Amino acid sequence: MKKILLFMLMVLCIACGKEKESKVKIGITQIVEHQSLDDVRQGVIDSLKANGYGEDKIEISYKNAQGDFGTAQMIAQEFKNTSDIVVAISTPSAQAAVNNIKDKPIFFSAITNPESAGVLAENVTGVSDRSPVKKQVELIKELLPEAKKIGVVYNTSEQNSFYLTDEFKREAEKNGYEVVVKGITNVNEIASALDTFLPEIDVLYTTIDNTIASTYPLIIDKSKKANKPVIGATKSYVDQGALASEGISDYKVGYQTGEMIVRYLKGEDIKNMKFEVVRESERYINKEIAKNFKIIVE
Secondary structure (H helix, E strand, O other): OHHHHHHHHHHHHHHHHHHHHHOEEEEEEEOOOOHHHHHHHHHHHHHHHHOOOOOOOEEEEEEEOOOOHHHHHHHHHHHHHHOOEEEEEOHHHHHHHHHHOOOOOEEEEEEOOHHHHOOOOOOEEEEEOOOOHHHHHHHHHHHOOOOOEEEEEEEOOOHHHHHHHHHHHHHHHHOOOEEEEEEEOOHHHHHHHHHHHHHHOOEEEEOOOHHHHHOHHHHHHHHHHOOOOEEEOEHHHHHOOOOEEEEEOHHHHHHHHHHHHHHHHOOOOHHHOOOEEOOOOEEEEOHHHHHHOOOOOO
């Protein structure tokens, strides 16, 4: 009897082991934690689950590089050996993954310009979070018709931010605005940069930038004290106190990325999957902030 029970336990253990092995291992690498990128990650996970890939079918390992590119490289090297699929959230994380992984599928998310970031390869695809800067300039014109001078602060070392800041500046100047741009290199410079030019501008525009997103509460606090409205590039900025955005939802960027992963899991060849731009932009207005600036929102 004991031998029979022992045999049955062995069979069960083997079955459990096979079930574990059959799960698809997905490694998610993220350069830093802040609301925008966290929303992207949650969108990926929710999308997989909604399409039938929950915890019974996939095993997710999440690693955060704490803003350090060297750590992002180490995470990529680890996932090269331990994951079946790699999801890279942010440009630095995607660059690190592409540098180290050539034989496994990589899905990037929250990259503004994949071409100039150098992350496109046969084993790489994903979703760009490119902002509709033209609509954002039109939003400023509509909500703040008296504004003439727009301020932008961005991290000069972030490729995403550099690209979008340049695009926004060109579009705003084309519409007759004066644009004051302040470049920073780290979070410690943000406070002094804002103190310098907030008194000179009529509205602050915050682009997609990991350094900016990581210190958004400070930006909102400084802007409130200076009584200057903030227009954000993403919905998460509005959630945190910006006046408005005509832009993307970080969550939807992640969700769309998850849908691409599902297509791959169902048999589509990643070589034939061109990267996508987030499908839609939406208008988000913080009604409480709008009330403070005497803006009527229907």
